[in-house]
Amino acid sequence: MRILVIGGSGTIGHAVVTELSQRHEVVTAGRTHGDFKVDIMDNQSIDTMYKQAGKLDAVISTTGNVHFGLLSEMTEKEYSVGLKSKLMGQVNLVLLGLKYINDHASFTLTSGILNRDPILYGSSAAMINGALDGFVKSAALEMPRNIRINIVSPTILAESMDQYADYFRGFNPVQASKVALAYSKSVEGKQTGQVYNVE
Amino acid sequence: MRILVIGGSGTIGHAVVTELSQRHEVVTAGRTHGDFKVDIMDNQSIDTMYKQAGKLDAVISTTGNVHFGLLSEMTEKEYSVGLKSKLMGQVNLVLLGLKYINDHASFTLTSGILNRDPILYGSSAAMINGALDGFVKSAALEMPRNIRINIVSPTILAESMDQYADYFRGFNPVQASKVALAYSKSVEGKQTGQVYNVE
Numbered sequence: 001m002r003i004l005v006i007g008g009s010g011t012i013g014h015a016v017v018t019e020l021s022q023r024h025e026v027v028t029a030g031r032t033h034g035d036f037k038v039d040i041m042d043n044q045s046i047d048t049m050y051k052q053a054g055k056l057d058a059v060i061s062t063t064g065n066v067h068f069g070l071l072s073e074m075t076e077k078e079y080s081v082g083l084k085s086k087l088m089g090q091v092n093l094v095l096l097g098l099k100y101i102n103d104h105a106s107f108t109l110t111s112g113i114l115n116r117d118p119i120l121y122g123s124s125a126a127m128i129n130g131a132l133d134g135f136v137k138s139a140a141l142e143m144p145r146n147i148r149i150n151i152v153s154p155t156i157l158a159e160s161m162d163q164y165a166d167y168f169r170g171f172n173p174v175q176a177s178k179v180a181l182a183y184s185k186s187v188e189g190k191q192t193g194q195v196y197n198v199e
Numbered sequence: 200m201r202i203l204v205i206g207g208s209g210t211i212g213h214a215v216v217t218e219l220s221q222r223h224e225v226v227t228a229g230r231t232h233g234d235f236k237v238d239i240m241d242n243q244s245i246d247t248m249y250k251q252a253g254k255l256d257a258v259i260s261t262t263g264n265v266h267f268g269l270l271s272e273m274t275e276k277e278y279s280v281g282l283k284s285k286l287m288g289q290v291n292l293v294l295l296g297l298k299y300i301n302d303h304a305s306f307t308l309t310s311g312i313l314n315r316d317p318i319l320y321g322s323s324a325a326m327i328n329g330a331l332d333g334f335v336k337s338a339a340l341e342m343p344r345n346i347r348i349n350i351v352s353p354t355i356l357a358e359s360m361d362q363y364a365d366y367f368r369g370f371n372p373v374q375a376s377k378v379a380l381a382y383s384k385s386v387e388g389k390q391t392g393q394v395y396n397v398e
Contacts, residue, residue, distance in 0.1 A: 043275070071341040075294060076242070076287060083282055088275060091326075095274060115333030118340055118392075126337035127290075127330045134314030134329025138322040142270040193317075 007063030040089030140193030206262025339392030
C-alpha cells in the first residue's frame with residue numbers, strides 16, 4: 001500500500017511511520033516537516049497536498065491542536081482553536097481526500113481519551129474528541145467506493161509523561177509503539193466505523 | 200426553584216415545561232416564542248436574556264440546529280451550522296450563564312442518539328452530539344459554586360415519527376413526556392457530569 005501520514009513527525013505519527021513502513025510505502029505531511037507541507041486549517045493547502053501526494057491507499061491523521069485551560073477562563077475563542085484545527089482540520093482531510101484516494105482505501109483519524117475520562121483543563125479536548133468519535137462512526141455509513149474510516153483514541157503517552165504527568169495522575173500511560181498498532185489494524189484490517197480506544 | 204427553559208416551545212421543551220411547572224416556577228426563552236427572546240448564536244443576545252431572566256436555580260436548553268445531508272454533498276459550511284448553533288450555542292449558554300445563576304444551580308443541555316447509533320445524513324448530528332456529551336462530562340469537573348451540569352441524549356421522539364420515520368427505521372421512539380423525566384432528574388436530583396440516554 002501507499003500510505004500518507006499527516007503529522008508524521010509527532011510522537012504518535014513517528015511510531016505509526018515506523019510500524020507501517022516495514023510493510024508499505026509511507027509518505028508524510030506536516031506543517032513544518034514531512035514530504036509534503038500542509039496546514040490542515042486551510043482547505044487550499046489540503047487540496048494541494050493531495051495533488052502532490054498522488055495515489056493513496058490509506059490516509060492517517062495524527063495531528064491537530066486544542067486549547068487546554070480552565071473553563072472559567074475560556075470563551076468561544078479558545079474553543080474555536082480545537083474546532084478549527086483538531087476537529088474540522090481532520091474532517092476536511094476526509095471531505096477533500098474522498099475525491100483523491102483509491103477505491104477500498106481508508107482514513108484513520110485521531111481523537112483521545114479525554115471525552116470518556118475527563119481531566120481539569122480538558123473541556124475543549126473532551127468536546128473535540130467526542131465530536132471526532134461521533135463523526136467517524138456516522139461517516140462510515142456514507143463512504144463511497146468501499147472506502148473505510150476509523151479513529152484511534154489513545155490515553156496519555158508514556159513518552160509525554162515527563163511533561164504532562166501532573167495532569168494525568170492515575171492514568172496508565174501507553175507507549176506510542178502500542179498506539180501505532182491501532183493504526184495498523186485500521187489500515188491493514190477491514191473494519192470501518194470503529195473507535196479504537198488504546199489505554 | 201426558578202427554572203429557565205430555552206427552547207421551551209419545541210416538542211421536548213414543551214414537555215419539560217409541563218413536567219417541571221407542576222412543582223416549580225418555569226420561565227421560557229426562544230428565538231420567536233417565550234418569556235424572553237434569545238438567539239443562542241449571539242453572545243450579546245444570551246447575555247441580555249440572562250439579565251432579563253433574573254435569578255435562576257436551573258437552566259435547561261432544548262434548542263439548537265444541525266444540518267442533515269449526505270456527507271458527500273457537505274462542506275465545512277454545512278458542518279458549521281451545527282457547530283455554531285447546537286454546539287457552541289449551548290456551550291455559550293453555560294459559559295455566559297455561569298456569572299448569573301445561583302449557587303447550587305444546574306445546567307441541562309440536549310444532545311441526541313445519533314453519535315452512538317448513527318443514521319444516513321447524520322454525520323453532522325453525530326459530531327455535534329458527541330462534542331456536547333464530551334464537553335458536559337468534562338465541564339462538570341470545573342463548575343464553580345457547586346453548580347452542576349448534565350445532558351439529555353434522547354432517541355427519536357414518538358411525536359416526530361410522522362415526519363422522520365423513514366430515517367429512523369428500527370428505532371424505538373419515545374414520548375417527549377418520558378424524555379422530560381431525564382431533565383427532571385438532572386434539575387431535581389444531585390448528579391453531575393451525566394449523559395442521560397433516553398431510548
